[in-house]
Amino acid sequence: MNAFLSEREVIGFWLRKGATYAVLLGGVVAMSVPFLWMISTSLKAPDQVKVFPPIWIPEVLHWENYVIAWTSAPFNWYLFNSFFIATVSTALELITTAMAAYAFAKMDFFGKKILFVLLLGTLMIPGEMLLIPNYITIVKLSWIDTYYALIVPWIVSVFGIFLLRQFFMSQPDELWDAAQLDNCSRFRFLWQILIPLSRPGLMTVALFKFIGSWNAFLWVIIMTNSPEKRTLPVGLRNFTQEAGSLFELLTAASTLVILPILILFFFTQKQFIEGIARSGIR
Numbered sequence: 341m342n343a344f345l346s347e348r349e350v351i352g353f354w355l356r357k358g359a360t361y362a363v364l365l366g367g368v369v370a371m372s373v374p375f376l377w378m379i380s381t382s383l384k385a386p387d388q389v390k391v392f393p394p395i396w397i398p399e400v401l402h403w404e405n406y407v408i409a410w411t412s413a414p415f416n417w418y419l420f421n422s423f424f425i426a427t428v429s430t431a432l433e434l435i436t437t438a439m440a441a442y443a444f445a446k447m448d449f450f451g452k453k454i455l456f457v458l459l460l461g462t463l464m465i466p467g468e469m470l471l472i473p474n475y476i477t478i479v480k481l482s483w484i485d486t487y488y489a490l491i492v493p494w495i496v497s498v499f500g501i502f503l504l505r506q507f508f509m510s511q512p513d514e515l516w517d518a519a520q521l522d523n524c525s526r527f528r529f530l531w532q533i534l535i536p537l538s539r540p541g542l543m544t545v546a547l548f549k550f551i552g553s554w555n556a557f558l559w560v561i562i563m564t565n566s567p568e569k570r571t572l573p574v575g576l577r578n579f580t581q582e583a584g585s586l587f588e589l590l591t592a593a594s595t596l597v598i599l600p601i602l603i604l605f606f607f608t609q610k611q612f613i614e615g616i617a618r619s620g621i622r
Contacts, residue, residue, distance in 0.1 A: 382406065382592035391585045402588070409579070409592040414567060418575035423600075425490050425571060426553035432495035432550050435541060440496075441504035442530045446516065456505075464497050471562065478563060489563040489573075494553065502547040507541035508534055546607055551601055572597045 376396075380405040381389055383401045409415075443449070444456050474493055511534060519529045535542065557573040564570050567578075574599050579592060 359423070368443075378591045379595055381587055382566070382595050384588050386588055389544055405588050406596060407591040409589040412589065413575055413579045413593075415572070415575060415579075415596070417420060417568060418570060418572045421569060421570040422554055425487065425556075426550050429491045429494050429553050430546050430549045432491070432503060433497055433500060434546060436496050437500040437504055438535060438537075438542070440501045441508055442526075442534065444501065445505045445508035446513070446534075447526070459498055460502060461485070473557075474563060484563060485569055487564045489557075490560060490569070493559075494586060497545070500549065503545055504538065504541050507538040543608055547605070550604065554601055555613065 344519075357562075380398070383403065384398045385393065385400070385402055387400055444452060460499050478484060478489045478493070481488070483492075486577050507574055515533060516529060519533060524533075555573060557577070558573065560571050560574050564574070567575075570578075571572075576593055579593055
């Protein structure tokens with residue numbers, strides 16, 4: 341603290357800082373309460389779910405609710421589908437996004453600026469408007485109820501291209517000049533030099549994509565007919581219809597569905613925050 345600040349300025353500084361932390365703490369509590377209530381309900385006995393006043397911490401923790409919920413539906417198969425689809429689509433999107441972002445950031449070609457503006461303009465098109473034309477395309481390809489329909493249409497991301505383009509543009513052009521002296525091709529320069537320097541951006545794109553694929557519901561329920569191709573969100577919806585008012589099982593299943601995403605974000609939050617900060621997006 342500056343020694344020349346007056347007492348009033350010091351008090352005002354700490355008041356503003358205290359108010360900021362109070363607002364942030366209020367936001368944390370507001371967002372945490374539903375999640376904590378879901379976990380609490382998942383560990384209760386059936387006769388404790390609807391009691392008033394509500395019980396936050398049950399005297400006896402019923403961990404068997406998770407086992408019952410998991411075995412009451414083919415969640416093992418749903419989990420495999422979600423993990424397989426999210427992993428493959430994320431890996432393919434990183435490849436296509438990195439190459440497109442490199443072209444817009446470091447290569448000169450006719451109409452580059454116009455094409456990039458048109459590409460960003462597609463972000464304003466609601467996804468619901470594309471459901472019918474995409475469905476017709478999938479039907480003509482005979483991909484209904486296949487993994488192709490759940491993966492191939494989502495291996496390109498306009499937002500990912502924009503995000504990585506910002507990272508690639510922040511790298512000095514002298515790197516490419518030095519690479520040319522060693523007869524380095526553009527493809528090799530991208531994967532061996534530019535990609536390692538832009539790791540936070542790649543992690544951010546990967547995290548956005550993985551979460552989006554993991555939580556996909558509408559497209560999956562339209563494109564699949566058999567339970568063998570459905571993912572956790574669709575499986576949870578079917579389980580909700582079957583479980584009815586057994587809220588302890590519903591919350592247990594919901595907790596199991598979102599737990600992998602929470603673990604993933606916990607281990608990648610540093611790279612995620614760094615990627616957003618360095619890309620210039622606020």
